[in-house]
Each structure stands twice: as structure tokens, then as C-alpha cells.
Amino acid sequence: MGAPKQRWTSEEEAALRAGIAKHGVGNWRRILNDPELSSTLHYRSNVDLKDKWRNMNGIVSASGSREKGRTTVKKTRATPKNNDHSTTVNTVTSDADDENVDAKPIASVSSGALNTSNLKKPHSRLGNIIMEAIKNLNEPTGSHRTTIADYIEEQYWPPSDFDHLLSAKLKDLTTSGKLIKVNRKYRIAPSSPYSEGRSPKMLLLEDVQREPFKVGSDDSKTLTRSQVDAELAHMATMSAEAAAVAAARAVAEAEAIMAEAEAAAREAEAAEADAQAAQAFAEAAFLTLKNRNAAKLMGQA
DNA sequence: TTAGGGTTACAG
DNA sequence: CTGTAACCCTAA
Numbered sequence: 055m056g057a058p059k060q061r062w063t064s065e066e067e068a069a070l071r072a073g074i075a076k077h078g079v080g081n082w083r084r085i086l087n088d089p090e091l092s093s094t095l096h097y098r099s100n101v102d103l104k105d106k107w108r109n110m111n112g113i114v115s116a117s118g119s120r121e122k123g124r125t126t127v128k129k130t131r132a133t134p135k136n137n138d139h140s141t142t143v144n145t146v147t148s149d150a151d152d153e154n155v156d157a158k159p160i161a162s163v164s165s166g167a168l169n170t171s172n173l174k175k176p177h178s179r180l181g182n183i184i185m186e187a188i189k190n191l192n193e194p195t196g197s198h199r200t201t202i203a204d205y206i207e208e209q210y211w212p213p214s215d216f217d218h219l220l221s222a223k224l225k226d227l228t229t230s231g232k233l234i235k236v237n238r239k240y241r242i243a244p245s246s247p248y249s250e251g252r253s254p255k256m257l258l259l260e261d262v263q264r265e266p267f268k269v270g271s272d273d274s275k276t277l278t279r280s281q282v283d284a285e286l287a288h289m290a291t292m293s294a295e296a297a298a299v300a301a302a303r304a305v306a307e308a309e310a311i312m313a314e315a316e317a318a319a320r321e322a323e324a325a326e327a328d329a330q331a332a333q334a335f336a337e338a339a340f341l342t343l344k345n346r347n348a349a350k351l352m353g354q355a
Numbered sequence: 356t357t358a359g360g361g362t363t364a365c366a367g
Numbered sequence: 368c369t370g371t372a373a374c375c376c377t378a379a
Contacts, residue, residue, distance in 0.1 A: 080357070080358085082356080083356065100356070104356095108359085
């Protein structure tokens, strides 16, 4: 991990996830074309989206071109893009440097205000500490919040109200896809190098086939439907482990989607014009969630 | 335009 | 030096 070139921000990642959930994997151009998402992903190209998704996903064949004795050829390549923005100086009172517990991961710039500087700084220190803690704890089934808190308290200073900050940050990390929350436990989301010798408790496909809502929008329904079918078909060919991982990921995605939909709906309350779009998006997200919620992992709030 | 291979750049 | 993430190139 690191911050190499033009690192993707949480907003961009969230937007990408939302776009994939909405339009399906592979339709990068369509995602980029989405008016809401395009504001956030303005600096990224369709290829960038594809590459980012490849990285986020736990790349299948990491063809590290390491096995090439490639040396001495230097391509003086200056930094191509110099966008980006003022680093929000976050001088928090000395020790506990934690911030933004923002509730809206997506910057839905609706018609009207042309917001240009929408950059949130990367992840804060606490986020890194949390990731480190979980990684070092290395619990195969994930770590409880209390365990994480204990670890951090031993390693670092215990600020006041730390518990609250930790909860907020955990939620933030979960919604942004860095962590997966499964039954009160948090795990590192993407690449899991440890193959976990034991087969995970199989997540039974509990097909929730009730119909809570009757969404009248046919368009989004068909779109979502085909997408879900494709994913289910793909899931059927997966191994047990892969399926478990995919299920956990799907839930994490769904949570992120729901959060975004919530934020979008909240925004829409103010702007009537966007209300319908947000509604449709929320419904689509809910449909996706319903279909994807095969595993009953979402018990707790 | 997209998927995949390959390269460059940075962090540990 | 190794791993990872962004970037680049090219076939399909």
C-alpha cells in the first residue's frame, strides 16, 4: 500500500463501487457517463476505472513483471497529472488526530453548484492504525472492536472518547470498503494472502424471496436483474472459499451502497429535481442488496 | 472500448 | 529488494 501516484480517494472508490453496483462490472464508460458519478470520477478515465477495480478486487493473476531482468532503461517520465488540491491542513489539537466522520461518502453534486475542490485527504492515521491492528492481530475470523481497542490502547495513547472515534472510524473503513464487517467482527477486506486452511463456515444461501417493495421502475429492475443473474451464475462456478469471500465482499458492497443511497436520499430531500433519481438509485441499491443478501451476515446494526 | 499484459513509481 | 498501486500499451 502506499501513496504512489495519484491515489484514489475514498470518494472515488465509493463512486466506483456505486457505479459498478448500478451499471455492472465492465461498463466503465457507462459508469463514467453517469452524471452523479462523473463529478467525482472526472479525473479518471474508463481505463483507470478498470485498473482500479482490478486492484480493489483482489487481482486474480498478479502477474508481477518481476521476473524480468529489466534494468538500466529509464524513461524520464514526468508526472503526467498535476491536479489535486490543497491538503486540508488538519491541525487537530496535538495528540488525537482524527477527523471527518462524514456521513456522506459520495459527493453528489447535483445540477447547480459546480463544486471543483472535492478532495478529502486520504485516510487518517487512525485508519492506518486500525488496519495495522487488525493485520497484526491476525485473527482468521476477524477481530472484535473491543479487541482492536485493546490492541490500540496498548500500542498507543488512549485519548479521551477514543471509543467513539474508533467506532466511527471502523464504520468509515467499512463503508469505504477497506474492512468487512461480519457479525461484529472486522476483517481486512481485499487481498487475503492467507488461504485459511480450514474451510470457512459456509454461508448458506438463504434466499430471501419475500418482496418488501414493489418497485415500479422497470428499467432499473431489469438492469439490476441481469446483473444479479450474471453474478449468481459466476458464483455457482466458484469454489467454496471463493464464494465465501465473494459473499462477504458483496455484503460490504451492499453496505456501502446503502450508505450512499442514504446520503443521496438525504441530499435529494433538499433538491426536488434529484429526488427521483435518488429514489431510483436507492431502489436499485435495495434490490441489489436483497438479491445479494444471500448470507445472513447483516444482523447487527 | 474493454480485458489483460506489462511498466513505472513508491512504501515497507 | 519486494510488494503494491497507478499507469501505460495493445490485442480482441
